[in-house]
Amino acid sequence: MSGLRCSAASEDRGEGLAGSASTVPAFVLVEHPGPWGLDATRDARWTDGGFGAELRSHAERAGVRLLLIRRPGRARTPISRHRVFVVHARPPFTWAETTTVRDPRALLDLDLAALRAGRSLGLERQEEPVFAVCTHGRHDVCCAERGRPVAAALGERFPERSWEVSHLGGDRFAASMLLIPDGLYYGRLDPEAAIAVARARLAGELELDHLRGRTGYPMPVQAADITLRRELGRLDPPGPRLVARVVDGEVTTATFADGDDLYAVSVRTTATEPVELTCRAGRPQPAVRHQILRIGRAEP
Secondary structure, eight states, X not given: OOSOOHHHHHHHHTOOOTTOSOOOSEEEEXXXXXXXXXXXXXXXXXXXXXXXXXXXXXXXXXXXXXXXXXXXXXXXXXXXXXXXXXXXXXXTOOEEEEEEESSGGGGGGSOHHHHHHTOOOSSEXXXXXXXXXXXXXXXXXXXXXXHHHHHHHHHHHOTTTEEEESOOSOGGGOSOEEXXXXXXXXXXXXXXXXXXXXXXXXXXXOOOTTEEEETTSOHHHHHHHHHHHHHHTOOSSSOSEEEEEEEETTEEEEEEEETTEEEEEEEEEXXXXXXXXXXXXXXXXXXXXXXXXXXXXXXX
16 A cells, blocks of 8 residues: 555545535444454454355345444444444435344344335334444545544544444545434544534534535435535525436436425536545546536426
8 A cells, every 4th residue: 555645635636525425325334343354344253254245245135335333442342232223315214223133143134125215124213313434444544544533532522422434435535424314424524523513413403514415315416415505504404305306418407395496406527537536546546526507496
């Protein structure tokens, strides 16, 4: 691995945060104290050596993202029960449920196709916000260097709501955080900014300066959503509701409903010149760039 720090390089390029979240319709987060290894779900030390790959296949067949979580700064000692969160991240009905299991093999019985489709799994509803910060340093050093101080700060202020999480995607935006149950990605957080994001959400609002996007939306729609929120001053987590999306080449036009009003936001999405996107990048790859072309009222 070179001395590259992808997060610093991304900042130097002036890469925007809005519209950079991975597009994920649903998540399963499973507590595992670690160590996680390069590929967390495969390399983590499960009691059953092949279980990680089996669980990941179960999630992949349903089109659900599997992540591992652990408490910030805790000794990596065995646990008797594993906390589990399941998250349906497709708006307008984003929600989360939680449970604990003694044997993680019980997770193979979860109907993850139902989760992706938005149907309850019958677990305990997770109404209160949860903050999961990527600290997966074996995957990308920036996630360790920038993520661990953020996770520690959140863990000190909000110990019951804070977790470290394995690779979220977009390492160059470290420190990155998944906000549950809203299905929102935040990026370029330092401890002070992360606490501000958490406090705002606990007060029923979203902080927009570090918001990467809602994972249930395609990236151009994420950028449109954040732009419209700024225009209308909409900080509530649900925000305007997406009612239509039209893609014409590089241009995506997203139409949102805000009460009885409709608004259209047009976004041009283009590829940059290839760059090293992560600290472990094997070869340069293009990033995406979003340009807001138009925002205004739309006809019914």
